[in-house]
Amino acid sequence: MKTIEIDEELYQFIAGQTKHIGENASSILRRLLKIDQPTLAKQNITAQKESHYTPFNDLLTSDTFTNEKSIINRFILLLSALYNYNPALFAIAATSLHGSKRQYLAKDKQLLETSGKNTKPREIIGTPYWVISNTNTARKQYIIESIMSDMGISETMINQVTNAFLP
Amino acid sequence: MKTIEIDEELYQFIAGQTKHIGENASSILRRLLKIDQPTLAKQNITAQKESHYTPFNDLLTSDTFTNEKSIINRFILLLSALYNYNPALFAIAATSLHGSKRQYLAKDKQLLETSGKNTKPREIIGTPYWVISNTNTARKQYIIESIMSDMGISETMINQVTNAFLP
DNA sequence: GACGAGATCGCAGGGATAGTTT
DNA sequence: CCAAACTATCCCTGCGATCTCG
Structure with a gap:
């Protein structure tokens, strides 16, 4: 486990994305970042559809x-x-x-x-x-x-x- | 400033997204999550305190x-x-x-x-x-x-x- | 300063490397 | 004599702006 420092506002934002009681930060972040990190193939399709x-x-x-x-x-x-x-x-x-x-x-x-x-x-x-x-x-x-x-x-x-x- | 715990792999991933030397975790995450950066005023106050x-x-x-x-x-x-x-x-x-x-x-x-x-x-x-x-x-x-x-x-x-x- | 676009070529500046000194 | 530290020559690239051509 690693520790990182983030500002108050960002902390609140992440906390607000909790899907179920007790979900940890890693889990939330992984979920959020996945959405933003589609595979290369996906990215191209998306780019073509709606850039x-x-x-x-x-x-x-x-x-x-x-x-x-x-x-x-x-x-x-x-x-x-x-x-x-x-x-x-x-x-x-x-x-x-x-x-x-x-x-x-x-x-x-x-x-x-x-x-x-x-x-x-x-x-x-x-x-x-x-x-x-x-x-x-x-x-x-x-x-x-x-x-x-x-x-x-x-x-x-x-x-x-x-x-x-x-x- | 708040502290959160994340797993090693996720930490490496985030660290790898650094855009410039000295960029802090908040800044990287905000970029990845597409959240607005805090105002300049806020940032400077923090910067002065920290370094x-x-x-x-x-x-x-x-x-x-x-x-x-x-x-x-x-x-x-x-x-x-x-x-x-x-x-x-x-x-x-x-x-x-x-x-x-x-x-x-x-x-x-x-x-x-x-x-x-x-x-x-x-x-x-x-x-x-x-x-x-x-x-x-x-x-x-x-x-x-x-x-x-x-x-x-x-x-x-x-x-x-x-x-x-x-x- | 009045034709405008841009290829071509010459020059300068950056810095690696060969050479010199310690 | 060798190694390390330092210098400055010189090659190469990148840039500018002159000059050609439409």
Whole structure:
């Protein structure tokens, strides 16, 4: 048996999940965590049935996106979707992303301009953010992946987006 | 804080879900159970009570640090935190640290440059100090450990920092 | 600062490793 | 002479932004 410390509120929550008198913490937690830890196979089925990444699925299958042949526009559309999916997480990921000299994303167009010699900032529509655009496709892809990963988005979803993004 | 008992296996499972060094059980469980984290205010109060190394814990769990993939930047961030934790102690540790020829830290960039042939001094942002950067990872780690040790920082904390620092 | 997108290529920085000193 | 400690050369990668092409 191991002992762990948890805060009062969480303790109350766990205690409230007791199924029968005298059920121990391990038993409760195992039950609760099982629900959240389905097998890989199950996860995929669930993902297909009802993903909690609905905004991306919607975007990826939308005509606006699929009909959009330019990398840049798909790039902006994706960033916009990411922001709207979770602005707070996006903000964190965005501010911590940079190259050796250039800042890749910021709310301030000027900041991007002054962080390099010819960064060509572009507004991310539907968003207070701007992105650098003077990069090759590989770097645009890296930016997307990096943001998604920092936002804690699943590997599977990232791959899906990557596939849809590339030509 | 409440204490609960769980079996070994479950403990290992939970420990394995750690997202960043020093994350506590409550935080991990809340993430897994999809419960909201307690408010920042609450967390800080607890943190202050629990550890007098708050600045390091803060840094190590900050997004700026955890999202930073380059060794050099993590190195600088740590030194900056160490200085701000206690400038006086840092000063003592810094001036007494050196190799056989090179001075590792100084307030004066030039001093570092002239103490070796290609030391590549880097400014420690938020600090009047500079560090040598032309070293391998092992030496950077040694510099961090050495400074912390000289500053009288606990073994446990040093280990925690080391873990967070290395790739 | 006004054509825009992005591939290509050159340069800089990071740090492993070969080499030197103690 | 060997080992350990330390240095800094130099290779390699990652990044920037010029330049080409639509």
